[in-house]
Amino acid sequence: MERMSDSADKPIDNDAEGVWSPDIEQSFQEALAIYPPCGRRKIILSDEGKMYGRNELIARYIKLRTGKTRTRKQVSSHIQVLARKKVREIQAAIKVSSHIQVLARRKSRDFHSKLKVTSMDQTAKDKALQHMAAMSSAQIVSATAIHNKLGLPGIPRPAFPGAPGFWPGMIQTGQPGSSQDVKPFVQQAYPIQPAVTAPIPGFEPASAPAPSVPAWQGRSIGTTKLRLVEFSAFLEQQRDPDSADLNCSIQDDAGAFYGVTSQYESSENMTVTCSTKVCSFGKQVVEKVETEYARFENGRFVYRINRSPMCEYMINFIHKLKHLPEKYMMNSVLENFTILLVVTNRDTQETLLCMACVFEVSNSEHGAQHHIYRLDE
Numbered sequence: 001m002e003r004m005s006d007s008a009d010k011p012i013d014n015d016a017e018g019v020w021s022p023d024i025e026q027s028f029q030e031a032l033a034i035y036p037p038c039g040r041r042k043i044i045l046s047d048e049g050k051m052y053g054r055n056e057l058i059a060r061y062i063k064l065r066t067g068k069t070r071t072r073k074q075v076s077s078h079i080q081v082l083a084r085k086k087v088r089e090i091q092a093a094i095k096v097s098s099h100i101q102v103l104a105r106r107k108s109r110d111f112h113s114k115l116k117v118t119s120m121d122q123t124a125k126d127k128a129l130q131h132m133a134a135m136s137s138a139q140i141v142s143a144t145a146i147h148n149k150l151g152l153p154g155i156p157r158p159a160f161p162g163a164p165g166f167w168p169g170m171i172q173t174g175q176p177g178s179s180q181d182v183k184p185f186v187q188q189a190y191p192i193q194p195a196v197t198a199p200i201p202g203f204e205p206a207s208a209p210a211p212s213v214p215a216w217q218g219r220s221i222g223t224t225k226l227r228l229v230e231f232s233a234f235l236e237q238q239r240d241p242d243s244a245d246l247n248c249s250i251q252d253d254a255g256a257f258y259g260v261t262s263q264y265e266s267s268e269n270m271t272v273t274c275s276t277k278v279c280s281f282g283k284q285v286v287e288k289v290e291t292e293y294a295r296f297e298n299g300r301f302v303y304r305i306n307r308s309p310m311c312e313y314m315i316n317f318i319h320k321l322k323h324l325p326e327k328y329m330m331n332s333v334l335e336n337f338t339i340l341l342v343v344t345n346r347d348t349q350e351t352l353l354c355m356a357c358v359f360e361v362s363n364s365e366h367g368a369q370h371h372i373y374r375l376d377e
Helices: 002-006 022-034 054-066 072-106 109-114 122-133 137-142 145-150 312-322 327-334
Strands: 179-181 227-236 257-266 271-280 283-293 295-297 300-309 337-345 351-358
Touching: 022 054, 022 327, 054 072, 227 351, 257 271, 257 312, 283 300, 283 312, 312 327
Parallel strands: none
Antiparallel strands: 179 227, 227 257, 257 300, 271 283, 271 337, 295 300, 337 351
């Protein structure tokens, strides 16, 4: 931290990367959201087949968006400058918070009751500073974990125009108290077979319309032991309060609930474990494990996980994604984003169902669509 603070007093405009105009800075911030820190690893672009480091991808993105050239070293220097600036902001906010607490304790009870002080445990401060000291410049610039843990105000985030057409149920604001499905996958319980009647000699029945076949038949996801009959991710907006404090700063989508509901069926009575893994660039980022017990309904065993809340990583990912201005930028991010769902028998550890989800921006006028592919050995 001492080395970083020694050079932190240099003017930003006179740093090695030169002057960054607003259009270059906006493209730079967009690229930060698209390409996460990857250390010394290289990223292969599918359309070119070439390997790029993160800073090279950012420089390439700036060139494509603005037509102006910034080298890999200029991008690296700019990231370090922004990292030093963010460190100073966080340190200053911590000092101000501590100073306010000291002053508040010295005042009378009457004054203290009128003063709202954000309390911050000293141990939490020390841990946050230690965590920040161990982070690289790229991680400091890209990460929001420190800011969220400390609850510090005043650190602005880059904002871009909203991108319409991406997961309408996830992005568009619903009516108060309503919920919207992102990718609904709802099936009936089991196929309904049409009634079979024996022909009567000498009698020719009138022609009848062909029996309607359920739309999902032949496209269900399942194995011989377990079948997925419902999978729905949704965003639920809370009803607006009757009164509000005008001095309170409301975050984007404040009070919104991001949830997932899923249901499985089986002919066997089991206790199942449902694992949901989020992977970025082929590596696991976060995992959620849920255990569900069987309920016997209509001659089958049902496992239902109702309104399971999404993790903070997924919510932040959705927020960043929906602020990207172009669809091709979203698809570039989603190209390296995967969700893996694995359902196992808790007692025998047998894998009952495995499903991988890959995403792209929907171009359909009817909202989000899905395709199902089965991989055979």
